[in-house]
Amino acid sequence: MPDYKKPLPHPTPASRPFWEAAKRHELQIQRCTKCSAHIFYPRELCPECLAPDLQWIKVSGKGSVYSFTIAQQATHHGFAEEVPYVIAIVELDEGPRLTTNITGCKPEAVRIGMPVVASFDDVTPEMTLVKFRPA
Amino acid sequence: MSIKGKAAVVGFAETKPQKSSGDRTALGIIGEVARDAIADAGLEKKDIDGLLTGIAFGDFSVLWPSVVAEYLRLHPRYFSQVELGGASPAGMVWRAAAAIEAGMCNTVLCVVGDTWGNRTLALKPPPFPRMDAEFDAPYGLIAANPGYALIAQRHMHEFGTTPQQMAKVAVDQRKNACKNPAAMFGNKEITVDDVLNSRMIVDPLHLLEIVSPCSGGGAFIVTSAERAKQGPHRPVYLLGAGEAGGHCGITRAPSLTTSLVKPAAEAAFAMAGVAPKDMHFVQPYDCYTITVIVTLEDAGFCKKGEGGRFVEEHDLSYKGDFPSNTHGGQLSYGQPGLAGGMSHVIEGVRQLMERGEGRQVKDATIGYVNGNGGIMSEQCSLVLGVQ
Numbered sequence: 001m002p003d004y005k006k007p008l009p010h011p012t013p014a015s016r017p018f019w020e021a022a023k024r025h026e027l028q029i030q031r032c033t034k035c036s037a038h039i040f041y042p043r044e045l046c047p048e049c050l051a052p053d054l055q056w057i058k059v060s061g062k063g064s065v066y067s068f069t070i071a072q073q074a075t076h077h078g079f080a081e082e083v084p085y086v087i088a089i090v091e092l093d094e095g096p097r098l099t100t101n102i103t104g105c106k107p108e109a110v111r112i113g114m115p116v117v118a119s120f121d122d123v124t125p126e127m128t129l130v131k132f133r134p135a
Numbered sequence: 136m137s138i139k140g141k142a143a144v145v146g147f148a149e150t151k152p153q154k155s156s157g158d159r160t161a162l163g164i165i166g167e168v169a170r171d172a173i174a175d176a177g178l179e180k181k182d183i184d185g186l187l188t189g190i191a192f193g194d195f196s197v198l199w200p201s202v203v204a205e206y207l208r209l210h211p212r213y214f215s216q217v218e219l220g221g222a223s224p225a226g227m228v229w230r231a232a233a234a235i236e237a238g239m240c241n242t243v244l245c246v247v248g249d250t251w252g253n254r255t256l257a258l259k260p261p262p263f264p265r266m267d268a269e270f271d272a273p274y275g276l277i278a279a280n281p282g283y284a285l286i287a288q289r290h291m292h293e294f295g296t297t298p299q300q301m302a303k304v305a306v307d308q309r310k311n312a313c314k315n316p317a318a319m320f321g322n323k324e325i326t327v328d329d330v331l332n333s334r335m336i337v338d339p340l341h342l343l344e345i346v347s348p349c350s351g352g353g354a355f356i357v358t359s360a361e362r363a364k365q366g367p368h369r370p371v372y373l374l375g376a377g378e379a380g381g382h383c384g385i386t387r388a389p390s391l392t393t394s395l396v397k398p399a400a401e402a403a404f405a406m407a408g409v410a411p412k413d414m415h416f417v418q419p420y421d422c423y424t425i426t427v428i429v430t431l432e433d434a435g436f437c438k439k440g441e442g443g444r445f446v447e448e449h450d451l452s453y454k455g456d457f458p459s460n461t462h463g464g465q466l467s468y469g470q471p472g473l474a475g476g477m478s479h480v481i482e483g484v485r486q487l488m489e490r491g492e493g494r495q496v497k498d499a500t501i502g503y504v505n506g507n508g509g510i511m512s513e514q515c516s517l518v519l520g521v522q
């Protein structure tokens with residue numbers, strides 16, 4: 001999709017497992033083996049206890065809308081054709097919050113607290129974004 | 136040891152914000168306000184031995200403090216960049232005081248300036264933080280508008296804050312701007328309906344609830360309490376300061392509705408030995424209407440969740456029962472880069488020097504200023520006063 005105009009993530013060694021999992025349509029986050037904290041975004045050490053021993057775990061992808069906004073004006077020129085669209089913070093059942101888009105329903109149907117589930121958007125042959133839809 | 140009362144702001148200058156900088160560069164604007172602030176303080180360039188400056192989006196580079204020192208041929212014994220977004224200018228006040236109290240220098244020039252829409256420069260703005268670029272930007276959470284919309288939406292959900300209440304902030308501040316010849320939007324008052332009928336940008340924030348980026352600059356001079364007494368103006372002492380941070384992207388903030396203003400303001404009031412109720416005015420950073428509501432709650436002017444009702448029930452104009460952003464706030468003054476956040480500091484100083492002209496708060500001797508950076512990610516609260 002050479003015409004994809006939105007910003008794309010540039011994975012780092014620390015985050016590559018997350019994006020590779022997304023490409024397989026799986027949601028993976030990190031967990032600290034020392035203090036058991038769930039961690040997102042991916043890091044090289046635990047932001048709670050600073051231990052370096054993090055493991056990747058597959059999570060259910062279930063969560064709820066913590067907050068959202070309906071963009072009535074594109075927040076970047078690449079989104080111009082999608083206005084209005086929903087930018088949201090989703091809180092996973094495991095705790096961490098992610099920035100995402102809510103798809104699969106009308107923007108005006110989105111509510112804070114609404115149960116959602118991860119859905120995977122293969123935006124380019126190399127990259128899959130983690131979005132959410134009503135559960 | 137405390138820096139309470141150890142240093143004072145003794146002079147200031149700012150340019151009238153302009154939508155376009157024309158052929159001006161950020162350094163040119165910085166030079167102009169630096170010169171005028173030094174003169175306003177009754178000082179000469181050779182008296183300046185400290186320099187604090189901040190990022191200019193229109194003219195960014197590493198080693199920026201040296202670039203500014205070189206441009207103005209200053210010879211600082213203490214110099215640095217304060218990199219706290221919109222909280223940078225408030226952060227400069229206590230850093231200057233601390234450097235003076237520590238004996239590193241005597242008199243600090245704090246200066247920022249920026250350009251917007253300057254097409255003569257081929258300069259690139261500084262990059263976004265790497266994690267924001269990787270985990271927020273792909274979904275359209277870019278720059279400040281959607282971040283503050285997420286805060287507003289959650290505040291409405293948790294506390295029943297209404298669009299009318301948020302709009303009232305812009306309406307009252309515009310009244311103040313109409314008394315400020317330097318305000319970019321000071322020609323005519325607006326109503327709550329005007330705000331709510333303005334274009335929806337990022338729901339629930341309308342156009343008139345969002346700052347307008349522009350060009351301009353601001354500067355102030357901090358010197359020791361002793362030396363301050365020799366100046367032409369009533370010295371404005373730093374009585375209390377507090378700062379807080381811990382996240383960059385709003386998605387990583389522990390709460391969207393309880394901000395870092397709380398610890399920053401608590402520290403500032405504790406150092407000053409005063410309470411919010413003792414303030415004669417407030418100058419809370421206002422990039423958006425919701426920012427003011429959250430700040431007033433977290434600084435302790437009302438209970439958490441009651442900020443909407445508070446701004447509805449009080450007159451925020453300079454002659455009202457709760458004078459707030461008496462220069463119009465950035466919403467009406469404009470946001471010339473970091474000089475937007477400096478406008479709150481300068482207005483606090485101006486009021487305490489009794490130089491408020493058509494918008495002077497009567498008998499003001501103590502006030503609260505808050506600087507906010509990023510998406511509520513950097514907070515610096517100040518208590519400023521005379522005597």
Ligand SMILES: [Zn+2]
Pocket residue numbers: 032033034035036037046047048049050051
């Ligand atoms: Zn840990």
